[in-house]
Amino acid sequence: MLKKLFGKKETPTEEKIFAPLNGKVVELETVPDPTFSQKMMGDGVAIEPTDGEVVSPVNGKVIQFFHTKHAVGIQSESGLELLIHVGLETVGMGGEGFEGHVKEGDKVKVGDPLISVDLDLVKEKAASTITPVIITNADVLENVEKKYTDGASRGEAEIMYTKVKK
Template sequence: MLSKWLGTKQGQPEEIILSPLSGKVLKLADVPDPVFSTMLREHGIAIEPVAGIVLSPVDGEVVAILPSKHAVVMRSINGVELIIHIGLDTVSMRGEGFHAHVQKGDRVITGQPLIDFSPELVKRKATSAITPIFIINPEVIDWLDIQFPDLAKAGVTPLMRIRLKH
């Protein structure tokens, strides 16, 4: 189990969020979409994917998967909620090129396949294949350390270290 509680000296739990995709790591501020680059930039990261498989970055539950299968909402076993939004303006693709391996309510483990997609099709039919990954309940976080390696490997590279509030 790679996503786990790590006891700290203060007794506060920590969680590690692994990269759900392989690819180039970007700051949300560098994403060519104002919603991601301005409103959410402090609580996430983005990946420019080199492969079309999204893996679960945490042990937890699928809270929602959009009908077009271009985004999934996850809740870790520790209560951190995050969205993985494949590409920009991909809702207009209406699910073309996306295949979900999970559905709402499924329990998942770190590294489990969530969604397959065609990065080439996304690049042709949407604005970009850049995939934002961001936390939607920052109120549970006491401290967040976002890592920015040049490249991430899906299911292996740690992207976020989170210290949760008591």
């Protein structure tokens, strides 16, 4: 509080965001859905998953878990709000092929299981398995660095590095 009174700027909090899935990390702009590719919901990356186990990419708490289990929102300890949206047009599956492991209000750590999904069923019934990982409150960011790779390991590979304004 005193720092603000005397005009000194508080230092931003650094935060690493880890891969929620195994797979290839790609640019958000390549997602074949304008809601994500045009960053209407926020900035981030997307993952082309190689399996259907989704884990927490940060330490924080679950702030939203869709009843169809295709997407989860997490608020990190630094205040970042992340949306993990498994596949495209998966809401229409009505939860079929998705199993949730958390509920709203649960505290999570990097690597904790969030969702299990049958990727073969998603391939059959939805538009794509590509999974956007979006920072929905980008206004709190001082900057974000994205890291692309062909072989991210869930809970281990850093996919974004951010500085959050305090």
